[in-house]
Amino acid sequence: MWTQPGTKMGPIILLVFFGWWGFNTLAYFVPLFYQEVLLLTPLQTAVRLVPMGVSGLITNIVTGFVVAYVPSQILVIVGLSSAVASCIVFSLIEVNASYWAMSFIVMITLPILDIAYTVANMQVCSGFPAHSQALAGSIFSVATRLGTSVGLAVTSTIANSVSTRFNKEHPEYVGTSPEVLMAGFRAAGWTCCGTVSLSLLIAIVGIRGIGLAGQRRPIVEKMKDGQDIELAIRHNEVADAATTSSQNVDIAVASASVVTLTASYVDSANK
Structure with a gap:
């Protein structure tokens, strides 16, 4: 399975693992930023998250139209590049800045990574014979869940460690103050940026020549x-x-x- 010609199974699984490490972890820290740093209510936080859902919906609709015409590698690179930009903006975000200045950019750029999910999933499943497609899809799904689980655990540990060190250097703040938490959130953002950038590098080097998603069917035509x-x-x-x-x-x-x-x-x- 891992050496099946044309499927790029290994690079795609690594790409998905690190990509969803950054994607879902950042999606976890963004609401925390609104509630713990900006001290917004759950309703105010939910309203600010609406653009993320709209962006994801538009992304998937557009992907459905262009996936048959644009090479898969280009689509994956576009999705991952957008997520990298989102992580960078979150890491550099100004707490007192307007929502539309920086937070809104994070909301609309992060879900564009869904392009990579759609294309990679189609590529993995369509490259195998019918009796192996379920197994390939299961491995793909496990990679996304495992990347999310490991990403949340590791990134949260890094964020807590940075916040603790910042609090020791600035004892005038309490441990749950926005200033202390924001130091850890920035570290989490840079961690997500690193993992998604690694995924982007894998996409550039490892999945060249995969063609159009869903149309490479050397065995199951x-x-x-x-x-x-x-x-x-x-x-x-x-x-x-x-x-x-x-x-x-x-x-x-x-x-x-x-x-x-x-x-x-x-x-x-x-x-």
């Missing part, structure tokens, strides 16, 4: 009669084997007949 090529090949192999066996039987029968006739002729001659 359908024949006119609806059979898979792989099944047709197996059917032909079985038919060839049966034909060969039948021919061998015919030869054996013919040889036995010749031997019998020869023996009869010899007996007649002796008499």
Whole structure:
């Protein structure tokens, strides 16, 4: 599976792991920034998160139209580059700045990473025969969940460590003050930026030549009669084997007949 020609299974799984480390982890810290640093209510936070949902919806609709025309690598790079930009803006965000100046940029650029999810998932599943597509899709899904789990654990640890060190250097602040928390949130943003940048590097180097998503089907293309090529090949192999066996039987029968006739002729001659 990992060496299946044309699927790029290994690079795509690594890409998804590090990409979703940054994506879901940053999506976790953004609401915390609104509530713990800006001290907004849950309703105010929810309103500020609305552009993220709208951006994700538009991204997936547009992806559905362009995925058949734009090379998959380009789409993945666009999605990851947008997420990198979102992480950088979050890490440099000014607490007292207007929502529209920086926070809004984070909201609309982060969900564009969904392009990479759609394209990578189609590439992984369509590159395998029918009996292996479920396994390939499961591995892809596990990579996203594992990346999210590991990302949240590691990044939260880094954020807490940085906040604790900042608090020791500035004892005038309490441990839960916005200034202390923001130091850790910035560290979390840079951590997410690093993981998504690594994913972007993998996309640039590791998935070159994958073509259009969903159209590279060297094994699972359908024949006119609806059979898979792989099944047709197996059917032909079985038919060839049966034909060969039948021919061998015919030869054996013919040889036995010749031997019998020869023996009869010899007996007649002796008499």
